Amino acid sequence: MCGIVGAVAQRNIVPVLVEGLRRLEYRGYDSCGVAVLTNGAPRRARSVARVADLDAQVSERHLEGVTGIAHTRWATHGAPVTDNAHPIFSRDTVALVHNGIIENFEALREMLRGKGYEFVSQTDTEVIAHLIHSLYSGNLYDTVCEAVKQLHGAYAIAVVHKDEPHTVVGARQGSPLVVGVGQGENFLASDALALAGSTDQFMFLEEGDVCELTREGVRISDRSGARVEREIRTVHSYGGAVELGPYRHFMQKEIFEQPRAITDTIPASDAFEAKLFGDGASAAFDDIDSILILACGTSYYSGLTSKYWLESIAKIPTQVEIASEYRYRESVPNPKALVVVISQSGETADTLAALKHAQELGHRHTLAVCNVSTSAMVRLTEMQFLTHAGTEIGVASTKAFTTQLVGLFTLAVTLGKIRGFVDADKEAGYLRQLRHLPAALNSVLALEPQIIAWSEEFSRKENALFLGRGLHYPIALEGALKLKEISYIHAEAYPAGELKHGPLALVTEAMPVVTVAPNDALLEKLKSNMQEVRARGGQLYVFADSDTKIVNEEGMHVIRMPEHYGMLSPILHVVPLQLLAYHTACARGTDVDKPRNLAKSVTVE
Template structure:
């Protein structure tokens, strides 16, 4: 989602700002811009195209300066047009970039209009700009501090003022912001990745912090205005270019990177040990009596899959909730529950807010499953299990999802062992299965040519149903999500047993029905559901394990999976669904890696 980069230096900083925006492009955005102080005035360039277009503008106009801020915007308030693109100015004296949403912006806007301020954008950000301008008395740091006390909602901001040419002020509440420390120069960004190559020393701002960057150093105060000492951390933020190689899109590349990503995520230990999750985990894991999983989107579906594992393997009650719903309802806290939050980026606003809400209710034990070790989520939980998916550029998650599943299976097996439900023989078998997963996945990826043939048919459809049962119902949900995300085909997923309770009314020859058919205890039930669809003239597309005896017939199209994989079968069965969505989107000519209206890192509610 939106990205911030800022800098104070003794050199022309524009190339650093533009490069920072390039590194944040994968998060998704509708517009971008950069502002610098040049000849004592704020000047800017903005674009509703890509960062490359902004770079061309900067070069054509020879925009340069030693103090600047830059932004990629994912539209919330106001359409993605130039007037709404950041940086936003106030009376040509100050510039601001902003991530997040200001909930009381309408009230503040009316108050500022009463003071004579005119609004040229539809953004909530312009309210912050004018508010800072209205209270500015020669000290930008003090003006920002006074302003943020009036803001309700989430924000990360970076501000510069023409009267203080070597100063950038930042503040955060509910959205991430990190300070980069240099020699004779300092930086600000929403993600350390943006500053890779400029610095490897970072200070992660905490909720309510306000900071001031100058050439000489950084000043930080907390929400109470007290000087705050935040530890600097050395982080090797990989900033190298990610090459497509032989692939058409990053999503395709990331689908094929899953064997390696899973191999890197699987613990090297020969036993399931709670210490894999952090110091102190063995004692806490023995004391907990249930789990509460909080997540959004694809990560939520990984949590739904984990519920089956946790209750089957570890025999521990597990509740899975959509993070954005959990925080706004009355719930009954259980201090003996382990709260598990799942996020690829570790900056998902709804999940972070749900985590904070759970902690405020008295949940003392928390665990993050995350792909970014420096993220806010990892810093704010008691324990963590890091996946090793590497950078995921495509907005539609693939390898992040399957590595989350690996992490959650390890959690289930570990808890099962601690609770006496996984003996030495089962433990050894689970470890062998995990380590064989990369090879099994390579066999699944070899099905791509058959899936491409199906995708041509799917590309002409506007609706699709996905069916699964038991452990594979969440995989059907994930398959439907992938198809709708990148091909824009309306897709719904149901437990196959629910067909006759409503969805069967939708089945016609024009409605493809995708079915996940592993050879498990529910296979015969699933075969009955398949016949229900065939009897209504529906077209079935079935991913079936080799020994299911489901064969091609009129209205029944079958791709055989290489092998049945027991409890880990969901990790294999989701991959052909990813490939089906990908190749259908390619056939329809959509922007696969940057689907419309979506962003990679969802840092607003």
């Protein structure tokens, strides 16, 4: 993985390929490359720097062609060095780019070595290129259809062959791939965003599809080899969404976009109704007796937060599982449970696999909370709640997280109403709270100067603890994740009551302890936990609601939140934690939007 762009046209396609890679930079990558067919052979440029460096190489080498493929790579097999960068060649005949992981690559590599193929990279991708070369008998499309039958694992590929200079062939299994349809030209990409400005007409390939692109048209076959037609959808350009504007980084921009994103995500309806989740939701919600939430990373923390809402508001038993663990353990399926999958991209490989596993176990009712209407996750689930965060460029998720929380809170209140636990007065109160959220968030964002002052101190640390209780424990987890993701400071989060069961041993004057302190029923318990930290010389950094009576004093640094926000308080309290991580990373000089070793859209297990 991480990003694919391909094209066949009547014009020099290299600028489109490079611009496509530039649009996919937000996903994170450690190398990039482009290959075109010219004068009967593939030529390429590759870089272990940024796309800007690749662009300079392309210009220097006068790399031009009407058919080509390009790639940004996030290393899985083999270090991020030039020999492992895509496109990968086979005998200067086949050029190929690949997202995903081929699980049986070792067996394939040994078989191909037995046929005389030499391997110059450490990638699993090289086996696909050599396999296609070994099977080729005059038709690339047929060859790829045959080759993918031997691949085990996840892949999205784009491949060209020197003997077919006006053809690009793609295939997908477990990793996204879209076809862009143009006039006298056609495109392939892992994300429609890559082709913004070139086309707004897209076909979303299904699992097992193989496609052939020529200037004249597109041919697609399914996993059985049967010719199929995929619906052409209009997806309007995201071009403006990737402009940085006056902000220093996309992450900062996206933090400040949260009031707008939440406004766009809050349902326009004056009531919490099942139809907000799709046409079949009313019947499905009447049929369920529990919730199973599957997600990864930040989305998992949004699921943990929603567990408190679902059980307290809707009184419905809720289980939250890390998607990558759920699939590989023996679980007890409950066909009457609603399976909720959460993902920003809707293409998260672990979560998609967990969803399919749940469906295979007999779970009939499924709901996706997702930011991408055309994603595989949305297409696979019975019901959907679309967040409206817009394109999120920064690898460390911010506005996707808070909009997920809005969707999950809406689900909790809707189920509470259906189950008879939310009357008309409560419903109206929850609706007022939701609609006031954007204004409340703007007040929180005004705390940025105070948080910047804290970040200077944090930038000199190598470890931090985050504490929260109850509904705010998952917010502490998310705050610790943000800090470690982009500043590379080791950070861990705990329920504050767990301090005395081990983590207190870590507390010294050198260990900052960030505490989320809303004025809720657990405040006095939290204050006792904070005193345990102070007694060991620890330095507390507290985000406290204004009426908590927590004051600045020796060892106690306090930033006051504008107001207490009840059940929706987690959405307010996570924002200063995002800002703390962001400004600490800036002070340490890290690559905020593209942190090392991470990718935005994780399409491998």
